[in-house]
Amino acid sequence: xxxxxxxxxxxxxxxxxxxxxxxxxxxxxxxxxxxxxxxxxxxxxxxxxxxxxxxxxxxxxxxxxxxxxxxxxxxxxxxxxxxxxxxxxxxxxxxxxxxxxxxxxxxxxxxxxxxxxxxxxxxxxxxxxxxxxxxxxxxxxxxxxxxxxxxxxxxxxxxxxxxxxxxxxxxxxxxxxxxxxxxxxxxxxxxxxxxxxxxxxxxxxxxxxxxxxxxxxxxxxxxxxxxxxxxxxxxxxxxxxxxxxxxxxxxxxxxxxxxxxxxxxxxxxxxxxxxxxxxxxxxxxxxxxxxxxxxxxxxxxxxxxxxxxxxxxxxxxxxxxxxxxxxxxxxxxxxxxxxxxxxxxxxxxxxxxxxxxxxx
Ligand SMILES: *Cc1c(COP(=O)(O)O)cnc(C)c1O
Numbered sequence: 001x002x003x004x005x006x007x008x009x010x011x012x013x014x015x016x017x018x019x020x021x022x023x024x025x026x027x028x029x030x031x032x033x034x035x036x037x038x039x040x041x042x043x044x045x046x047x048x049x050x051x052x053x054x055x056x057x058x059x060x061x062x063x064x065x066x067x068x069x070x071x072x073x074x075x076x077x078x079x080x081x082x083x084x085x086x087x088x089x090x091x092x093x094x095x096x097x098x099x100x101x102x103x104x105x106x107x108x109x110x111x112x113x114x115x116x117x118x119x120x121x122x123x124x125x126x127x128x129x130x131x132x133x134x135x136x137x138x139x140x141x142x143x144x145x146x147x148x149x150x151x152x153x154x155x156x157x158x159x160x161x162x163x164x165x166x167x168x169x170x171x172x173x174x175x176x177x178x179x180x181x182x183x184x185x186x187x188x189x190x191x192x193x194x195x196x197x198x199x200x201x202x203x204x205x206x207x208x209x210x211x212x213x214x215x216x217x218x219x220x221x222x223x224x225x226x227x228x229x230x231x232x233x234x235x236x237x238x239x240x241x242x243x244x245x246x247x248x249x250x251x252x253x254x255x256x257x258x259x260x261x262x263x264x265x266x267x268x269x270x271x272x273x274x275x276x277x278x279x280x281x282x283x284x285x286x287x288x289x290x291x292x293x294x295x296x297x298x299x300x301x302x303x304x305x306x307x308x309x310x311x312x313x314x315x316x317x318x319x320x321x322x323x324x325x326x327x328x329x330x331x332x333x334x335x336x337x338x339x340x341x342x343x344x345x346x347x348x349x350x351x352x353x354x355x356x357x358x359x360x
Contacts, residue, residue: 009127111159
C-alpha cells in the first residue's frame with residue numbers, strides 16, 4: 001500500500017458542487033411544500049403514467065439508443081428536420097455535451113451571472129474558462145456586456161431565457177441585436193427550460209431564431225412544464241453539425257425507455273399538460289401581484305418561480321419560510337427563488353413575505 005491517491009484533474013478543485021433544492025421534510029400534523037427546485041406540483045397525467053409503465057416489463061433490456069419514436073415526435077411537433085434534433089439526460093446532460101463538444105483547455109464560455117448554477121460546473125469540467133457577465137440592475141441579461149466579453153477564445157455562450165433564478169426574459173429585438181454581434185463560429189445556446197411559462201409576446205421563441213442562424217442551438221426539457229423532472233429527459237434543436245456532435249458525445253443509452261415513452265405520451269397529451277401550465281401562470285400572476293401589493297420590488301417573471309432580492313436577509317427569509325412549512329431556494333447574500341406551486345403553498349409564501357416585510 002502506498003499513501004498515494006488517484007491523480008485527479010486540477011480543474012476539479014475549482015468546481016462548485018451543484019446544490020439541489022432541499023426537499024420538504026415530512027412533519028406530523030401538517031403539510032410541507034417544496035418550492036425549491038422549480039418542479040411542477042402536478043403529478044403525471046393518468047394516461048401518461050399508464051403508457052409509460054408498460055415499459056417496466058422490459059427493464060432487462062437496454063432502451064432504444066436512438067430514441068427513434070421520441071425523435072420523430074419532436075421533429076413533427078416542432079416542425080424541424082430529424083437530423084436537427086438531439087435528446088439527452090435532461091437538458092443539463094445536453095448542455096454538458098455542448099460544452100464538451102465546443103470548449104476545452106484555454107477556451108472561454110460566456111454566461112450571465114447569476115444564472116443557472118450548472119453552467120460554471122459543466123464549463124470547468126470541460127477544462128474551459130467561465131466568463132461570468134453580471135446581470136443588469138433589473139436582474140436581466142446584460143447582452144451588450146456579454147457581446148463585449150467575446151474574445152477569440154470564446155467558443156460557447158449560454159443565454160438562459162427566461163433566466164433561472166430571476167425569472168426575467170430578454171426580448172426579441174435585443175436578442176437579435178446580440179446574435180448579430182456574435183461571430184458565426186461561436187455557438188449560442190438558448191436555454192429555454194421555462195419556455196412554456198412565457199406569456200410576454202415580445203419574448204421570442206428560440207426556434208424562430210435557430211431557423212435563420214446556424215450557430216444557434218435551442219435547449220428544452222421535459223422536467224418543468226411537462227412535469228417529468230424525475231425521468232431525466234430533454235432535447236436540443238440545432239443545425240446538423242451541432243446536433244451530430246450531441247449524438248456523438250451523449251452517454252450511450254442515457255435516456256431510459258421509461259423517460260422516452262413518458263416524453264412521447266406527454267407530447268401527445270400536450271393540450272392537457274399546457275392547461276396545467278396555464279393554471280400555474282395564473283398563480284404566478286397572483287403571487288407577483290400579491291408581493292407587489294405588500295411593497296416588494298420583484299422583477300417580472302416569465303417562468304414558474306419568483307425572485308426576491310433579499311441580500312443579507314436571504315437566509316432569514318428562507319428560515320421563516322421553512323418555519324411556515326415551505327422550502328424555498330436561498331442564494332445567500334443575493335436572494336431567494338421561490339417556485340410557484342400548489343395554491344396553499346403560494347398562500348403560505350405570501351403570508352411569510354407579508355409578515356417578513358412588516359417585521360412581525
Ligand atoms: C431546470 C433547468 C434545466 C432543466 O434541467 P433538466 O436537466 O432538463 O432537468 C435546464 N436549464 C435551466 C436553466 C433550468 O432551470
